[in-house]
Amino acid sequence: MTTQHQITDAELQAFAAEAAAQPRCAECTPLWRPGWESMSAAAGTDHLALLGALGSEASWEQLEEFHPAGTNLWSPDAPIAPGWHPYTRSTLWRCARCSGAFLRYTEYGGYYLEERIRPLWADLIVRR
Known part of the structure; x- marks a missing residue:
């Protein structure tokens, strides 16, 4: 893992709020x-x-993983839970045009690598 800027809770919330306020x-x-x-x-x-x-x-x-309401990794309403997998391995990306914010991570399977992406939904962010 390369060293990158560590996104704070406040930054994550701010990027999510800005993304929610703008049209795509x-x-x-x-x-x-x-x-x-x-x-x-x-x-x-x-x-x-x-x-x-x-x-x-x-x-x-x-x-x-963190799924208190019985969700799973693929659930559309699964919490965005920093401190839990896969968010411990996720990076935050942003569009300069519309402020859309997205989380990305790479799934390391036995015989494959799969890059994944998910929008940063403000109402799904939870903390421990």
Whole structure:
């Protein structure tokens, strides 16, 4: 894991609020889906800029997920829970045109790597 700016709780909330207040641009509209999507199935992401990481090297090995309401990783209403997997391995990306904010992480399976993306929904952010 390379060292990146560590996104604070306040920054995460601010980016989520700004993203919610703006209409989507044409490039972000196809990415604005309710849950995690495979990047191979997603539209282009070249217009997004990396802002930083939600996790740190210390949290990288945290693989436990947070689903208090019985959701799962793929649930559209699954909480965005910094401090829990996959957010410990996620980075925050933002569109300069519409302020759309997205989380990205790479799933490391036994025989594959899969890049995933999810919009940053303000009302789904939870803390421990």
